[in-house]
Amino acid sequence: MSGGSDTVRLSPFDRALLAGEEGEAPKLAMRILARMAEVRGAGSMLDIEAAHIDSTIYVGDAGLEFAERLASLGARVRVPSTLNVSGLDEFHWQEWSVPPEWAEKSARQMRAYDSMGTIPTWTCAPYQGRQTPRFGQQIAWGESNAVAFANSVIGARTERYPDLLDICCAITGRAPAVGLHLDENRLATRVLRLRGVPEELAAADDFYPVLGHLLGPFAEEDPVAIAGLPVIPEEDQLKALGAAAASSGAVALFHIPGVTPEAPTLADALGGREPVAVLDVGLPELRAARRELTTHDEGGLDMVVLGSPHFSFAEFGKLAALLRERGPEPAVPANGGCELVVTTSRAVRDLAERAGLLEPLRAFGARLMVDTCVLATPMTAGTTRRLMTNSAKYAWYSPGLLGSAVAFGSLAECVESARRGRVVREPGPWD
Amino acid sequence: MDRLRGQLIVAGTASGAVLYATQPLSFWGGYDAASGRITDTHHPLAGETAAGMALVLPATRGSSTTTAVLLEAIRRETAPAALITRGVDAFLALACVVGQEMYGRSPVLVCVGEDEFRSLAEWPGLEVEEGALTRRER
Numbered sequence: 001m002s003g004g005s006d007t008v009r010l011s012p013f014d015r016a017l018l019a020g021e022e023g024e025a026p027k028l029a030m031r032i033l034a035r036m037a038e039v040r041g042a043g044s045m046l047d048i049e050a051a052h053i054d055s056t057i058y059v060g061d062a063g064l065e066f067a068e069r070l071a072s073l074g075a076r077v078r079v080p081s082t083l084n085v086s087g088l089d090e091f092h093w094q095e096w097s098v099p100p101e102w103a104e105k106s107a108r109q110m111r112a113y114d115s116m117g118t119i120p121t122w123t124c125a126p127y128q129g130r131q132t133p134r135f136g137q138q139i140a141w142g143e144s145n146a147v148a149f150a151n152s153v154i155g156a157r158t159e160r161y162p163d164l165l166d167i168c169c170a171i172t173g174r175a176p177a178v179g180l181h182l183d184e185n186r187l188a189t190r191v192l193r194l195r196g197v198p199e200e201l202a203a204a205d206d207f208y209p210v211l212g213h214l215l216g217p218f219a220e221e222d223p224v225a226i227a228g229l230p231v232i233p234e235e236d237q238l239k240a241l242g243a244a245a246a247s248s249g250a251v252a253l254f255h256i257p258g259v260t261p262e263a264p265t266l267a268d269a270l271g272g273r274e275p276v277a278v279l280d281v282g283l284p285e286l287r288a289a290r291r292e293l294t295t296h297d298e299g300g301l302d303m304v305v306l307g308s309p310h311f312s313f314a315e316f317g318k319l320a321a322l323l324r325e326r327g328p329e330p331a332v333p334a335n336g337g338c339e340l341v342v343t344t345s346r347a348v349r350d351l352a353e354r355a356g357l358l359e360p361l362r363a364f365g366a367r368l369m370v371d372t373c374v375l376a377t378p379m380t381a382g383t384t385r386r387l388m389t390n391s392a393k394y395a396w397y398s399p400g401l402l403g404s405a406v407a408f409g410s411l412a413e414c415v416e417s418a419r420r421g422r423v424v425r426e427p428g429p430w431d
Numbered sequence: 432m433d434r435l436r437g438q439l440i441v442a443g444t445a446s447g448a449v450l451y452a453t454q455p456l457s458f459w460g461g462y463d464a465a466s467g468r469i470t471d472t473h474h475p476l477a478g479e480t481a482a483g484m485a486l487v488l489p490a491t492r493g494s495s496t497t498t499a500v501l502l503e504a505i506r507r508e509t510a511p512a513a514l515i516t517r518g519v520d521a522f523l524a525l526a527c528v529v530g531q532e533m534y535g536r537s538p539v540l541v542c543v544g545e546d547e548f549r550s551l552a553e554w555p556g557l558e559v560e561e562g563a564l565t566r567r568e569r
Contacts, residue, residue, distance in 0.1 A: 165498070
């Protein structure tokens, strides 16, 4: 390791944990944290009030062995800690294609994190449940889309916590005092300036994934401001924006003057400084970015998948209305057996059920998947060669993770495409 | 430039052929821990095998799961021999730190400055020793 551990000022509590005075699990967690604090050049550590644990995703035995090692050492979280998606829909995986060995190991990983006193939310959208953090709160969140939302839309403070470190923060209640935890690093240094974007387009649900897709490579890892947006976006639109920008790039904080809490004005977002880079974006750039999200724009589909990040209650409302309006799916094989799959959390599913929003989905023959998503589980293995989605995150990762050809479209286009079993484009504000 | 210095983040010695890119990479959806191959279809190194090589990247991007995928590659011994980044990449550093904790091994991790990073584009192979990088033919 570079430098000496004396470069980080550890508190008496940190040193007590390192010495094992609180047990073996906090000792291991603090040893990893102290090394990472040193790598990041942190001057000290700070208290966190909550954590969101992305380490729950099963990607192989290493993550499972790490979880079980912590659990076997008696690990308990010190702050309220929500759980991200796992590798399995815990109670329904048998209805899907899942190799038993995967199911067994994935379930073991779930049990290990359950055993630490966590909150079993199993969702990548923990900010749309009851565990939403508050403005200004110091938190340690994993899951790239959740980090972007917490920092940008709520104004809570978190670095981009990688898997394995999020749980170390939760077990110790501590985090290195660096990056977006600190005031001075939260100002925008870059500006994406929208030019001539019509209100009708800026109000459309498929505008935000496209904008985020453009934002990612431009922002690099720096906080970025988006100027010139002619409407006030809805929560789910901001969610889609952040998820897209955290897929095509490493965006952890964006400001939208007049919309997000740390940016009453563009000058506030920039802290009165000049930006280091400005990118002007108009319709030609947006149309090109939208095309980039699609690799398969004609012909049949195996699956239409919605819900990355996890579908919200409001999104179920929109989907239910569309399904009611457009009528049921034509009988198989008229649509070639194309499935409509929606990924969400247990909590949102239960609310949607009580509100009667799942009835039209059942009538359509759509399937719900909770606790996980199609990228993190083999549940849909073999049926994802040709996908369509309204999520830039699904569109970004499916080719690499699932080997899929992907069409990106609006929610209405996704519903119509699911009905017909092939990619359907509708006239709209992009034309 | 045939010899340059970086900041040693995770110690060790390693040598290997250089795989170089100026685009960041997400290991989740981008690195297959079973084969050590780069699978991100958006990335210029897609299709290359990085196991045992000197992988030179500016940084990681996107998913928080990058660390879990690199840790899995360390467990399966399909990780690169050396990782060189432009500035500190905390995701790769964490996977290496936990790899040492869990399996007693990890890639050597060195971060270098902008100029040093650019000059590595021309190197066919390299050797890392104590933070010093030396150019090697493959």
